[in-house]
Amino acid sequence: MTRAARWAWLVSLVAVTGACGVLAFLLSIGATTPRGFFERHYVWLFWLNAAVAAALVLVIGIAAVRLLLRVRRAKFGSKLLLKLAGIFALVGVVPGLLIYTVSYQFVNRSIDSWFDVRLASALDAGLNLGRGTLDGLVNELSLKTRDAADRLAESSAGQPVQLLALERLREQMAVRTVALVGSGGQILMAVGGDTSALTPDRPSATLLRQARTAGVMSQLEGLEDEALALQGQARIRALARLPASDMSLGSGDRYLMVVQRVPGQVLTNALAVQTASSEYQQRALERDGLRRMYLGTLTLVLILAVFAALLLAVILGNQLARPLLLLADGMRQVAKGDLSAKPVLASRDELGGLTRSFADMTDQLADARVQVERSVAQLEDARSNLQTILDNLTAGVIVFDARGLIETVNPGATRILRLPLSAYRGRRLEELAPLQGFAQSVAQRFEQLGDSPEAGERGTWQDAFELQLEDGQDTLTLLVRGAQLPPDARLLVFDDISEVVSAQRSAAWSEVARRLAHEIKNPLTPIQLSAERLQHKLEAKLEGADQAMLVRSVGTIVNQVQAMKQLVNEFRDYARLPSAQLKALDLNALASEVLLLYAEAQESGRLHAELAADPPAIQGDPTQLRQVIHNLVQNALDAVSDKPDGQVTLRTQKAFNDAGELRGLRLQVIDNGPGFADKVLKRAFEPYVTTKSKGTGLGLAVVKKIADEHGARVRLVNLHLQGDEGGAAIGAQVSLSFSKLATAPGPLDAGNAHRAA
The missing domain is CATH 1.20.120 (Four Helix Bundle (Hemerythrin (Met), subunit A))
Incomplete structure (x- = not known):
C-alpha cells in the first residue's frame, strides 16, 4: 500500500x-x-x-x-x-x-x-396535590368574595358604593385588586391592582355569565404561559353578584370582582409537578x-x-504481506523471463532488506542474461556465417550426430547426390535406398579410422567412391573426406570429381590417340605399298589356287590397313579437336541443314523433326554442333536399323525454370531401339566404349567434349513403358541442354555453318 x-x-x-x-x-x-x-x-x-x-x-x-x-x-x-x-x-x-x-x-x-408504575403514581399524586391546592385557593377566594359582596351591599344600604369601602374590603381580604363591575363587564370603580394599568382587566363574558347565574364564580388565570406565570402573572379572579338595592347607582346588576395573586411557592411547585408530568407522559409515548x-x-x-x-x-495485513507479495510477484516475473528492475520496500527491517537483496539478485541476473544474449548473438552470427559458407560451398557437407542420424545438410550435398537430403534430417543415411552401399562404405571407413588409423591420418580420412544413382543414368565419382567431431559427431565432406575423372580420361585418351596416330600411321602406308608390290610381282608368276590365295591375302592386308588408317584418323581428330568458336546461331536452322544429309531416312519415315517455334539463339560453334547432331542422328539410325518400324525423332524445345522464365534450349534425339546397355550408360562418354561391332566408340566421347566446350549438359536416358521402370528399354534418348543464349539469332551464322559443312 x-x-x-x-x-x-x-x-x-x-x-x-x-x-x-x-x-x-x-x-x-x-x-x-x-x-x-x-x-x-x-x-x-x-x-x-x-x-x-x-x-x-x-x-x-x-x-x-x-x-x-x-x-x-x-x-x-x-x-x-x-x-x-x-x-x-x-x-x-x-x-x-x-x-x-x-x-x-x-x-x-x-x-x-x-417508566415505573410507582413513579407514574407519584407524579399523578403530586399533580393532583397541586391542583387541589390551587382549587382550594380558588374556592376560598370565591367564598370571601361572596361574603364581601354581601357586606358591601349591607353597608351601602341603597347608597352609592364608595372607594373607601372597596379599599377597606381589599385590606380585609388581603387581595391585590377589588373592583365594582357593571352588568356589561365594565369596571365602575376599582382599588389596588398593577401600577402599569389604570384599571384592572375586565372579566371575561363567560365568567360574567356564570356569576350572573350562580351568584358567584371564580377561576385561575395566567397558567397557560409558564414563563408569565413565574413572573407573577398567575392570579385567581372571583366575581360575585351584589344583592339588589333601591340605593343602587343605576339600573342593572352589579358585581364585586376580586383578583388575588397565586402564592409564588405554591405556583412554582405546581408548575414543576405539571412540567414533570407532561414530560413523563411525552416520554412514555x-x-x-x-x-x-x-x-x-x-x-x-x-x-x-x-x-x-x-x-x-x-x-x-497489507503491511506484513506487502514484502512477501513483492517477492512473490518478482519471482513470477523472473520465472517468465522478466528481469527488469524490481521495486524495493522502503523500510529498514529484515523484510525490506530481503526485497533489496532480491532486487540486487535480479539486476545481476539481468546483467548475466545480457552477456548470455550477447554471446548467443555472437554464436548465432558465427552460425549464420557458417551456414552461409556451407550453403555456398560447392562441396557437399553432411554432419551426423552421436547416434549416426543426419543433423546438418548443405545444398551442395543435395545438388551432388540429387536427392532431397534435407527431408531426411533426424534419419540415417542408409534409409535412402540409392545411398545404402555408400553409407555402409563410409561407416566402415569411420570404424577403420577409430580402430587402426593409417599413417598420416589424425582424426580424418580421405577416399574416393563411385556412386550409381537411382535412375541408372549417371555414375558419380566422389572424393570423400571424413572427420570426427566432439564429442561423438561425424563430419562428411565430398566433391563430385566425375568431370575431373572424365577430363583426365579424355586427356589420357587424347594422349594415347596422339601417340597412336604418330606411331601407327607412319608404318601403315609402307605395309600397304609392300603388299600391293608383292601382288604385282607375284600375281603373274602364280597360277590357280596360289594366285587366288595371293590376291585374297593382299586384299585382306590392304583392307585392314585402310581400316587402321581410318581408326588412326578418328583418334587424330579426337586428339586435335579445336576449341569452340562461339557465336550466335539458330539451332533449328542448323538441325534442318544436317537433316538434309538424311533425306532418304526422312522420306522413308524413319527420321522426322519436331522443331520448337521461335527458339532463342544460342552461343555455339556451327562446325562442332553440326558434328554433334550428325553423330547423334547416325547413332540413333544405327540403333533402329534392324527394326522394321524403327523411328528416330530430332526435337528442339524451350526450357523454363519454376518461375516460368526462359533458361535455355534443349536438343533431343529419340529412338525406339533397344536402348543403351548398363555398361555403356556408366561409361558412355569415355573413348572406345561402344556396342557396335564396327564402331570405334569415339562418337559420344566427341559429343561430350564438344558439349563441355559449349557449357551444355549431356544426358543419356533409356525409355520405358509408363509404370514399368524396371522393365526392358523401348528406346533411348540423348539430350543436350544449352544454357548460353545469344541476344539475337543469326540466320547468316546457320548459312555459314552449312557452307563449312
Whole structure:
C-alpha cells in the first residue's frame, strides 16, 4: 500500500469515526433534550444512523468479498490477509458483542425503570396535590368574595358604593385588586391592582355569565404561559353578584370582582409537578422509539468496531504481506523471463532488506542474461556465417550426430547426390535406398579410422567412391573426406570429381590417340605399298589356287590397313579437336541443314523433326554442333536399323525454370531401339566404349567434349513403358541442354555453318 493510500484510509477512518461519534452523541442526549427536540429530529436521526450503518456494512461486505475472491483465486498473501482479518475481527467483535449484549439489557431495563408504575403514581399524586391546592385557593377566594359582596351591599344600604369601602374590603381580604363591575363587564370603580394599568382587566363574558347565574364564580388565570406565570402573572379572579338595592347607582346588576395573586411557592411547585408530568407522559409515548434509538446507537457502535477491526486487519495485513507479495510477484516475473528492475520496500527491517537483496539478485541476473544474449548473438552470427559458407560451398557437407542420424545438410550435398537430403534430417543415411552401399562404405571407413588409423591420418580420412544413382543414368565419382567431431559427431565432406575423372580420361585418351596416330600411321602406308608390290610381282608368276590365295591375302592386308588408317584418323581428330568458336546461331536452322544429309531416312519415315517455334539463339560453334547432331542422328539410325518400324525423332524445345522464365534450349534425339546397355550408360562418354561391332566408340566421347566446350549438359536416358521402370528399354534418348543464349539469332551464322559443312 502506498503512502497516499494509507493516508486515504486513515482520513476515511477518522471521518467515519467522527460521524459515528456525533450521531452517538446526539442519540445519547435524546432523553435530556428540551421538550419537542426529540420529537422533531427523531426520524432523520434514525435514518441517518441507519444510512451510516448500511454504508459500514457495505464497506465491510465489499472488503470481505474481495478478500474471499483473492483466496479463491489463490493469490499469494490472501490466506495471510484472511487469517489476520479473522484474528483482528475476533478481537474487535467478541468484546463488542459482549458489551453490546450487556448494554442491550441495561438499556431495556433502564428505559423500563424510567417508566415505573410507582413513579407514574407519584407524579399523578403530586399533580393532583397541586391542583387541589390551587382549587382550594380558588374556592376560598370565591367564598370571601361572596361574603364581601354581601357586606358591601349591607353597608351601602341603597347608597352609592364608595372607594373607601372597596379599599377597606381589599385590606380585609388581603387581595391585590377589588373592583365594582357593571352588568356589561365594565369596571365602575376599582382599588389596588398593577401600577402599569389604570384599571384592572375586565372579566371575561363567560365568567360574567356564570356569576350572573350562580351568584358567584371564580377561576385561575395566567397558567397557560409558564414563563408569565413565574413572573407573577398567575392570579385567581372571583366575581360575585351584589344583592339588589333601591340605593343602587343605576339600573342593572352589579358585581364585586376580586383578583388575588397565586402564592409564588405554591405556583412554582405546581408548575414543576405539571412540567414533570407532561414530560413523563411525552416520554412514555416515545418509549418504544427511544428504545429503538438507543439500541440502534449500540448496533452502530458495534458495526463501527467491527469495521475498524477489519480495516485495521487489512492495513496491518497489507503491511506484513506487502514484502512477501513483492517477492512473490518478482519471482513470477523472473520465472517468465522478466528481469527488469524490481521495486524495493522502503523500510529498514529484515523484510525490506530481503526485497533489496532480491532486487540486487535480479539486476545481476539481468546483467548475466545480457552477456548470455550477447554471446548467443555472437554464436548465432558465427552460425549464420557458417551456414552461409556451407550453403555456398560447392562441396557437399553432411554432419551426423552421436547416434549416426543426419543433423546438418548443405545444398551442395543435395545438388551432388540429387536427392532431397534435407527431408531426411533426424534419419540415417542408409534409409535412402540409392545411398545404402555408400553409407555402409563410409561407416566402415569411420570404424577403420577409430580402430587402426593409417599413417598420416589424425582424426580424418580421405577416399574416393563411385556412386550409381537411382535412375541408372549417371555414375558419380566422389572424393570423400571424413572427420570426427566432439564429442561423438561425424563430419562428411565430398566433391563430385566425375568431370575431373572424365577430363583426365579424355586427356589420357587424347594422349594415347596422339601417340597412336604418330606411331601407327607412319608404318601403315609402307605395309600397304609392300603388299600391293608383292601382288604385282607375284600375281603373274602364280597360277590357280596360289594366285587366288595371293590376291585374297593382299586384299585382306590392304583392307585392314585402310581400316587402321581410318581408326588412326578418328583418334587424330579426337586428339586435335579445336576449341569452340562461339557465336550466335539458330539451332533449328542448323538441325534442318544436317537433316538434309538424311533425306532418304526422312522420306522413308524413319527420321522426322519436331522443331520448337521461335527458339532463342544460342552461343555455339556451327562446325562442332553440326558434328554433334550428325553423330547423334547416325547413332540413333544405327540403333533402329534392324527394326522394321524403327523411328528416330530430332526435337528442339524451350526450357523454363519454376518461375516460368526462359533458361535455355534443349536438343533431343529419340529412338525406339533397344536402348543403351548398363555398361555403356556408366561409361558412355569415355573413348572406345561402344556396342557396335564396327564402331570405334569415339562418337559420344566427341559429343561430350564438344558439349563441355559449349557449357551444355549431356544426358543419356533409356525409355520405358509408363509404370514399368524396371522393365526392358523401348528406346533411348540423348539430350543436350544449352544454357548460353545469344541476344539475337543469326540466320547468316546457320548459312555459314552449312557452307563449312
